[in-house]
Each structure stands twice: as structure tokens, then as C-alpha cells.
Amino acid sequence: MIELKHVTKIFKQGLGQTQIALDNVSFDIPQGTIMGIAGNSGCGKSTLARVMMGLIPPTSGSVLLDGKAVSSYSRKERSQSIQMIFQHPAQSFDPKMMFEHSLMEALKVSQRIDRDKFNAAIREMLSQVDLSETLLHRYPHEVSGGEAQRMAIARALLLKPKIMVMDEGTSMLDVSVQAKLFDVLTTAQKRTGMTMILISHDLEVISKTCQTLAVIYCGSVVEQGTTEQLLTRPKTAYVKKLVEEFAFFDI
Amino acid sequence: MHYDIQMADVTIEFALKSKRVSAVDQVNVTFKAGKITGVIGETGSGKSVLGMSILQLLPKQACISGTCFFGHKDLYALDAESMRKIRGQEIGLIVQNPNEALNPVRTIGRQLMEPLIKHFDVSRTEARKTVEAHLRCFGFEMPKKVMQQYTFQMSGGMNQRLIAIMGLICHPSWLIADEPTKGLDAILRRSIYDVFWEIRQHYTQSMIVITHDLFFAKKLCEQIVVMYQGEIVEIGEAKKVLTTPLHPYTKGLLMATPKAGMTPIPDHLNPSHESRCKFYSRCQFASAKCKVQFVELREIDPDTMVRCILYD
Amino acid sequence: MIHYFLKRVISLLPVWIGITIFAFFLGLVSPGDPVYLSLTRDGITEPSEAMVNAKRAELGLDLPYHIQYVNWINRVIRGDFGKSIYDNEEIKAEMLRRMPVTLKLAFSAFVITVVAGLGIGAVMAATRDTILDRFLRQLCTLMVSIPGFCMAIILIAIFSECFHLLPTSGMEGVKSFIMPSLVLSMGTIGTSARLSRSNFIGEISKQYVLVASAKGMSKSFIGTWHIFKNAMIPIITFFGLYFAGILGGSAVIESIFALPGMGSYVIDAIYNRDYFIIQAFVLLTGTIYVLSNLLIDMLYFLINPRMKQGDSL
Amino acid sequence: MKMKRMEAMPFMILGAIVLITILAPLLAPFDPEMIDMQNRLSAPTAAHILGTDSLGRDTFSRVLYGGRQSILLAFAATLISMGIGTAVGFVAGYYGGKADLLITGISNVFLGIPGVSIMVAFAGVLGPGMNSLLIAVTVNSWVGFSRIVRGEVMQLKHANFIEGMKSVGASDGWIFIRHVLPNLSDSLIILFATKVGSVVLSVASLSYLGLGLQPPAPDWAIMISDARPYFREHPLLMAAPGAAIITFVWSVHAIGDYMRDKLDVNKGANDAL
Secondary structure, eight states, X not given: OEEEEEEEEEEXXXXXXXXXXXXXXXXXXXXXXXXXEEOOTTSSHHHHHXXXXXXXXXXXXXXXXXXXXXXXXXXXXXXXXXXXXXXXGGGGSOTTSOHHHHHHHHHHHHTOSOGGGHHHHHHHHHHHTTOOGGGGGSOGGGSOHHHHHHHHHHHHHHTOOSEEEXXXXXXXXXXXXXXXXXXXXXXXXXXXXXXXXXXXXXXXXXXXXXXXXXXXXXXXXEEEEEHHHHHHSOOSHHHXXXXXXXXXXXX | OOOOEEEEEEEEEEEOSSSEEEEEEEEEEEEOTTSEEEEEOOTTSXXXXXXXXXXXXXXXXXXXXXXXXXXXXXXXXXXXXXXXXXXXXXXXXXXSOGGGSSOTTSOXXXXXXXXXXXXXXXXHHHHHHHHHHHHHHTXXXXXXXXXXXXXXXXXXXXXXXXXXXXXXXXXXXXXXXXXXXXXXXXXXXXXXXXXXXXXXHHTOSOEEEEESOHHHHHHHOSEEEEEETTEEXXXXXXXXXXXXXXXXXXXXXXXXXXXXXXXXXXXXXXXXXXXXXXXXXXXXTOOHHHHHSOOOOEEEETTEEEOOGGGO | XXXXXXXXXXXXXXXXXXXXXXXXXXXXXXXSOHHHHHHHHTTOSSOOHHHHHHHHXXXXXXXXXXXXXXXXXXXXXXXXXXXXXXXXXXXXXXHHHXXXXXXXXXXXXXXXXXXXXXXXXXXXXXXXXXXXXXXXXXXXXXXXXXXXXXXXXXXXXXXXXXTOOSOSSXXXXXXXXXXXXXXXXXXXXXXXXXXXXXXXXXXXXXXXXXXXXXXXXXXHHIIIIIIIHHHHHHHHHXXXXXXXXXXXXXXXXHHHTTOOSHHHHHHHHHHTTOHHHHHHHHHHHHHHHHHHHHHHHXXXXXXXXXXXXXXXX | OOOOHHHHHHHHHHHHHHHHHHTHHHHOSSXXXXXXXXXXXXXXXXXXXXXXXXXXXXXXXXXXXHTHHHHXXXXXXHHHHHHHHHHHHHHHHHHOXXXXXXXXXXXXHHHHSOHHHXXXXXXXXXXXXXXXXXXXXXXXXXXXXXXXXXXXXXXXXXXXXXXXXXXXXXXXXXXXXXXXXXXXXXXXXXXXXXXXXXXXXXXXXXXXXXXXXXXXXXOHHHHHHHHGGGTTTOHHHHHHHHHHHHHXXXXXXXXXXXXXXXXXXXXXXXXXX
């Protein structure tokens, strides 16, 4: 269970100018559900993801993971409960290391599995994300975007997190590759029962994959509720406009 | 009189350090004047390479074979000087990311006047007046002020309209748009659609729109060309192709969209087989014949063609 | 504009103060106690304890360091660098006479570096990956690798001893500056040419170049009006470093070509352990460097439109 | 790392020169400092392959020994400044804020004083010789490294894979050693090669004027300076050490350029320093 209570984040930009990235954001996501966070570019989605991960401290308010503040967790404990997938697949891996080495390192650092089971765990995870083992000896720039992103998911799943955050995970990918990715993700989610938080500007992707939804505009939650309720009976003008934009291309 | 663009046996390969990578493979297509044709395909299908080859805007390493007739001129055979006269004057281009399409250290006004002065040899004041007219036509209230400013002072939407004007300022008969909706959020995607609608009303009907956004193409284009790994697999009337597709790949593409439930196209089941049909290894309707028989782009009816054994 | 100018002055001030502290530090660290030196100059070879203390008080050397520093700064700002230990000459007069020579040399070398660097860089970028490009790149690497004095000797052998075109040393008007400024700029030409090349090539792949050619503009038009100006902006920031390199190198070149500049003066000062001159040299070259940086920042401000629109750096 | 023959040349030359310099005592036919006034200024003979200088010392042996001091000094000084510069640069880049401001301020001051002036100053104050040069070079070149490292670390800090490693649970130290340093290595090698080259050059310039390395130990620059008056009759006396310096510095710079082209990354920052 992850709860955000009145989270605000203000970035200092020198010479006294400040930029409000998040403004009083509060919501909670019960364990095992899939929640979407929608908003156009520049509305603070990525900052929200990094605050939830505990990578950046909120200026005020708190992020609670199973009742305890994220900041009180050590990095290792945090890695065992929450993992993140980034927007640019090839950049989520060290360019100087082969995938096998990156995966091994993730296991070594998080100590979730003891050393002798590493190879078995990696092979098994690769079959789950439908990647061939020859990719293990490739460098991040030598594979397609879709394959790199699935490798990132494999690395995250190896650590058996309770929560998975996707920050625009598929916006760089083609439609068919995106479909493949979500197919892999949803099967993994059903198998492990983990919570998933999908952050994207694409309302259609979110409407098809998430049960609940929050729409963010300029750092604050404009509207929140079940996907079905928001898409058919949006209350605020902004969400109406957003839904109308996507519907425009449907007819 | 607007000419058609006819491309015959076009093959484009890139001579990289170690090996030659083929991007476009034996393409035959005719883009009809007065029609908006959408070229759809995923990354690596060769759609952008095909589009950019028309204006010879490919990097040096590209080697092009085949012909691309614009009226009676073969664009591939043109020397640099005569191709320069075509670019902007007869065929305009709208590029991908608007925020990086303008020179950041040169005022917008001067960049818009450049082609006018170069192609039509008009005086600066006259060029300035034409540019102001175009700016007003695209919804800029204070054209004079905008002409003094720079691209980094403009919003995404405004930059979109500026690059549209840039492509149209010399009233070209044809327009090529390369991935206009790539990486845009919903609002900017809608505003670029309005820009194209504006172009359609006031400037030219003959357009080639290269995109991977199926629904944008369905809404905007009349004709659709679907490409897969450098080959054209299906051509047809837009509404028909994107509601009742013929080729298995197009079907798979539509099924993979969020609206249709995101069922993925299977990955290469048996990639090792060298087969005539490039989609063989991912196709549910694959049969022994597909591997052996070479399939041509068969014409089903006047404006529908498909490359698949099922329709042979 | 003024806002940016003040901002640059404020940010360069600590640099200047740092240089003065470094110069002052040199004075302190230098061996040979100035008290005894001035005493011997007064003809007292075995000064008594009292005389030494009186002298020390007179010179103000008994005060705590920071006060000494402030006194020193007051004198220095008015140009009073003290007297040369060797020939008791007033350093300020000597420096004023010699500074124009060094400035002329450094400035002409700087101009050659910029012009040649950009020129060769542009040629290499335009003909990238051809034989000419590879040859010029090797030439740049070679130019950076030849020591100044070797190049000087070679040039002197060719132009002075064989063809008697240029004077080998001394001050005979413009002609005596040609070889020194060429040798002085040689090293920096290699570096600036390579940097310009990678910047030009970086711009060629940018989107606005594609748009410009799609508008039907000619290659040369795009080269001059679009690529050159964009590439110039990052290059200007390195002019300051080139100038520092040239300023430093001028000391050696002046000695080789016997030009009466500040450089040769300080090199002689080192032979004679004349620390005040060294102090004055470091201070003056540092000040020239800071002023030139300010000038280059203003040039950057004028060329880069992003600055004028109030986007702070 | 397969390289075309031409590209491998600088590495081979550098290797050869360093090897020769180390093995000089074994290779040199004569003791470089043995004065033999009888056949002074002799032309190349079977015994003295490159002839002898004004004091009858064998030029060939002196050229073999000539690089020892300046090359050793260049490598040592550049290594030290690389160490200091990388540490300082990392702190400024990774933690930013006040530390960054302070370090940038200080490094601007060091940049403010042109390199040779520092060397000239230290040579004057501490007396010419090896140690004053070592200090002067280190004081002058650590800034170059810290600026580059700071710039790169700032970029790396926001790279997804660093955030990825943090979310996987890696500590800052682990990230620095396993990820930051390897990714910095390319730029550091380029800068190290360029710096060694420029240090050898500036030391040679000073030695030529008699302010750098001191005779009687054989040094290329001093040899050239001594050979100046005999230049017309005995060009070899100057050509041999000159060629040695140019070859060494060229090979080091060529390695730097090769690494930069291979990296093919438009890092303007590390070209100029």
C-alpha cells in the first residue's frame, strides 16, 4: 500500500526563482491494484514518480510505504519494495556493461537471492519477459527499444518489488512493441500481485490498462477516480477537454 | 497543374562501416496529386527514408537505385543545383520536432524570408509583406513582433505553425510531412491536425504524411500506404484500410492499438527461415506456400493493392 | 545588457582577488629576506638587531599578513610595484614601457589563432572524412606537438638566415612581430581547429540545417548564415582559455626573439632572483587575463540572442 | 579492439620511446655525461652514430637519456593532478550546491593565472629544477581535470541508469567506483594524453631558457639550447633531440585524438585544456 499525503515539491532555480513541480498531491493506492497517472508534458509526472521512489525528498507532505515513510527506509529496503521503469529504455542501463553483467549486479546489490541461484533466476526471468538469452551478451545500444525496456522490466522483477512505477515507459515505443510490453507486464502483475503505477500522457493506454486514474495539471491532482468514471463522466473542464482530444481521433 | 510522384523499383541502402543495411526494398508506388497519402509503418519500416529520398535529403552514405518521377523529371537523377530549385519551391517539407526545426540564433522573420528572396528574387520589403500575410493566415496576431523574435521564445504549438509556414511560403504544389505527431501530447497532436486542415484549405491538397500514428492518419489522409521492413504490404483508401485491413500485418497493427485491446503481434516464431514474405515469421496465416512463392503487390481493385498469398 | 555586465564583473572579481593573493603569496614565499636586501642596498652589510627591526617596521613587514596584504594592494593598485632588487629601477616605469609590446604580441597571436583555427576547422568540417580532412587533422596534431623554440629556430633559419626577409630579433616595427606571433599561436591553432571542426560537424547534423536545405537554400548560404553562427557560440567560451595559453607562452617567445616585452623582463628577473618583478608580472598577466575574459563574455552576450532576452546564463 | 595499422602507430611509438628511456643505461653506447674534448663536435662516426656535442659527449646516448626527466615529470605531475582534479570535480559535480560554487570559484582563480606564469613564478621563487616544476605543473593542470569531471558527473547524475542503480539499492560509493569512474575513463584518458604532451612542451620551453631542468643531466631541451650556436655546421646536434621531443609529444597527442575520434562524442570542453 502506498499513500501520498499533501506532497508538495518546490525546486529552487537560483536567484530566488522557484518552480512548483508538485502542489498538495494526495492519494493512496491499495496493494495489487493498477493506477494510472495522466497529464501532459511538463505537469510534474516525472517528479511525482521520483518522489514516490524516494529518489527526491518532498518539500512538504509525506510518502508512506505500508504505513512507514519512504525516507525512513534504507536504500536496500526501498529497492525490495519499489522499482521503476524509465522513459528511455537504452539509457536505463550502464552503456559500458553487457546486460548479463547489469542483471547480475542488480541481484548482487539487492541480495534478494543468494549467489548460486543468480543464473537460474536470470534465465527464468528472461523467458517470462520473452527475451532470448543471446541478448545477455549485448550492450544497451545494440538492441531495439522494446527489447531494452523488457530487459529493464526483467531487472526490476528479479528484485520481487511490491510496487512497480512506470514513468512514460512506452511513449518512445511503437504500437506493437508497446502491446508486447503491456502483455508481459500484466501477466507478471497477475502472477506476483504487485501494485503498478503507470504514468503517461496517453489517455488511451491508461484507460485500457488501469483500474483507477488520477489526472495531473501543473503539479496538482485535477481529478481522481475509477477509469470508467473519469472517461465517461469527467467532472472538471480540463479532463473533459483531454477526453475529447482523444475521442476526436476515434470517429 | 499538379504532377503525381511516381516511384519505380526504389531500393535504398546505407553503406555503414562494416555492412550494407537495406532500408527500402524494391518499392513501386504512385502518390496522386490532389490527395493526402499517409505512409504508415513502425520504426525501421523505411517510411521516413522513402519520404526524404524524394527531396534527396538522405545522408551521404545512402545509395539510391530506381526512379522517382515528379511529372517528367526524375528527382533521383537531378544534379544538386536543379534539385535545390525544386526544394521549397515545388515540394515543401515539414519536419519532425518543431522546437528544434528553426535556427535558434536567427530571427524568425529572416528565416521565413530567405526562400522567397532566394527562389523568387523579390525585394526584402515585399518578402516581409508576404511573410506577414502568411503569419496572419496561421493565427499570429502580431506578425511584426513575431518576426523579430527567436524560436526558443515560441510555444510548441506556435513552432508547429511556423515550420508549416516555412514549408509553404513558396506555395509548393506538393508537401511532405515527416512524423508530425512523434512525441507530442494530446493537445499538441490536435493542434498539428488543425494546422494540416489549414494547409488543406488554403495551400495544397497534394501531401505525403509519414507517421506511425494510425488514427491521426485515418482522420487526415485519403490514401494509406502500409510499409513493413522496407516493403509496401498494402495500399488502399484510408477508411477501408484502417477498418477492414487485408494484410495480416495491418490487421496485427490495428489489434495492437490500445483501443483494440493491445493484443501483441507474436515475436519472430522461427526467425531462422529465409522466406519470400518478410512477415512470414510473425504471421498467423503463414503457410508453406508463403515460404516459396514470391508475392507481388497485387491490385485488388482500382485503388487497393496488397502483397499476400491469401489474395493471389 | 548592463545587468549581465555587472554579473560578469562580480563573478570575475574573486578571480582577480585570488590572483592578487597568489602574487602576494609569491612575495612571502620567496627566499631572501627583503629587509636584509634593502639594508645591503643602503650599504649596511652587518646590520645590528635594532637596525633590522627598525627596517622591518619601516617596510611594514612586522604587521600581520592580512594588513601587509592590504598595504601591498593599495600600493599595487596605484601601479607602485616597488623597486627592482637588481638594478633598483622603478618596476612600474619598466612595466609600462614593456606592456604594449606584450599586448601587441599576444593580441596578434590571438587573432591568428582565431582566424586560422576557425578557417582550418571549417575546411575540415566541410571536407570531413576525406583525405584533406585526415591530413589537416594530422597537421593540427603536429602543430600542437612542436615546441615553440624549435619552430622559432626553424623559422629563423628559413626567413632570416636564408631569405633575409624578417629580422631575427629586436624591435624593428611590424616585421619583427610576424614570426613571434606565428610561433606563439601555433600550438593554440591546432587545438582551436580541432574544436571548431567538432562543433561545426555537431551543427551539421542538427534539424534546422535539414529544414534550411529543404527550403532550397544553397550549401554555402547554410554554411555561412546558419552553421557558422551557431557553432561560434560554444567556441567563444574557449577564447578565454586560448588567450591565457598565449599570454603564458609569450614570456618564452619574447625571450627567444628578444622582444622587450614583460615576458623577457620577468625571465631575466628570475635569473637575478628579482621577486618583485615576478610578483608584478603574475599580477599584470592575471589582470590582463581577467579583463580579456570580461571582453570575451561581452562578445558572447552580443552574439547569443538567448542572453539578450533576459534568459540568465 | 582491432585497429588499423595507421591508428596503432602512435601507441607503438609511445611504447618504444618509453621503453628506450627506461632501458637507456643498457642501450646507450657511452655515458651521456662523459666529456671527451679530443673529438668534440665530431661528425657522425661508427663509434658516435650521431656525432658529439661541444663537450665531446655522445649525442646518441644523450638523446636516449634525454627524455628521462621530462617524461617522468610529465607522467607523475599529470597523474597527481588527475587524482586531485577527479576527486574535486566529482564532489563539485555530484553534490553541487555550495561545494560546487566554492570549487568553481577556486578553479577559476587557478585558470586565471596562465600556466607558464605559474611555472615561471615557482621557478623564480623555489629556484629552477625538478621539484618546482612538479608543483607548478600540478597546480596548473588539476583544474583542467576537475572542470571536465565536474561537467561529466553532472550529466551522469541525471542519467537514468544512475537513478536506476540507486533504486536497485546501490550505495553512492558503489555507484562511483562501478559506474561513474568507468564512464569517465574515456574523457580522462583523452585529457591525460593531451596534458602529458603539453606539460612536456612547457617544461621543454623553460629548460630551453635555463629555467626548467638543470644541466648537466641530459635533457632534450637543454641539448637544443646548447646546440644553438653550432646550428649551421652541426645541424644534427639540434635535429636529433628536436625530433625526439616532437615524436614523443606527437605520439601522445595522436593517442588523445584517436581516443576522441573513437569516442566520437562532441565534448568540446576537453579539447582546449
